[in-house]
Amino acid sequence: MAETNRKAIALPAEVSAEILQKTQEQSAVMQLARQITLPGRGVVIPVITGDPKAKWVAETEKKPVSNPTVSKKEMQAYKLAVIETFSNEFQRDLKALYDALVARLPLALGKEFDATVFGATDVPGENFDTLKNCTAQEIGTDAYKGLVAADADIADHDGITNGIVLAPAGKAVLLSAVDGNKRPLFINSAAEGAIPMVLGVPTKQSKGAYVAGTPATVGFAGDWTQAMYGTVEGVKVAVTDQATVTAGSETINLWQQNMFAVRAEIEVGFRADLNVFNRLTKA
Template structure:
């Protein structure tokens, strides 16, 4: 929380910094890396959702060709504001390249982690027109990881989806790294040197801290048909800088002028919509 942050400093950030922050936010977010991006107007947009595909049929010569329309539904994608304020010491004024480096490395990760955590249901959605995967079908992978992953693939197929992407939390990655066959050979890595799970059942795998949701049971990852998920941004990442504001950081009050500091506020207007029936969450009982 901050007050009086409209008083700006003379520091001028180059225009490409905002674009670079948005790019790195997209790279840091597993959801943005897998979902389909669209341009989102400030007032929101109505997007079509495919609920049924047209079906072809064989026909005899000179016979009428079949007319089979796909079925569509619509959803409103609305932009919601996601923001973070980061204070810096005034020493950064003497080393502007260092400031840029800090902005590009710290702000995208903060925005990306919160966005992912919201989509995955660990954080309450900002509004009714923002979809989350909190209530999607669960598959237990703590006892038999392989069977649980195959069950997720099958369930998504049963809902007319094609599983094309997995997102694992660090705990989910560790769980799969421990999965072995009857001869104690790892199931999901080629060798210890790799130490990663780049593919599961032939589909791309990404990591995100936001994919872990504590509960009974704990959620450690997600699988889905990401062609049925969309996110949109309005104007990229907006940056504001202040040096005479008062910030409230939990129980701590920071007076920027008094403490020789300045603060950078980054915010993005973003929305997310998906067909939750073609997603599964991966769970593991606590213990």
């Protein structure tokens, strides 16, 4: 419930739920990683770095004991927020407001979350993992060779590549990859133009997967069963027209300019076994 023009505007509970759902759809990381419910104070999670091994035994022989190698990491909730301003005309049609919220806010939240996980944006704290320093494989010169090298490195660290995330620049690299007869390697036809699978692995797209540098990172491959994110209580939404909002060097007086602002925030954390992920770079 929020005060706008001294009249109460109730944002339906399903709006927050839908914004969270849409945020998950906009975030490649949230689509691939496991989700857990995160207590506000954080939680210590086990990260399995070595699996137990079974052995054949003869009748009456002692059965082998083999425990997995487990390390522990603390997953902490950090707040990710965005404020969107609207003209008061939206108040005349609440459906238009809800539609705008569901369409615009998840894109901002999902993009920034991905950019932080992939290393384009600094992490909010020491208990938030980033993939920016993972082993790099160059795919700009020979895309197929680079992808196979990434798959092999992940396997060498006891992982299975089960998800690839491409930035738009990474998609362009794979679209231009051809065999000796100039036939595209990763798409069936130019009309499709999509890359749903690479080496039998599902592929997602995210603007956040591009990290500028020399070379630039244009994608990531990894074992996403070894990555998880947690949210405390979904997306919280608040509305006001009785505030002054600063956007860069511009100051907006909402009441004076017949506007109102919507604030969306989510408490979220991310942890992963960084050994089973590779960066895909373009020299």
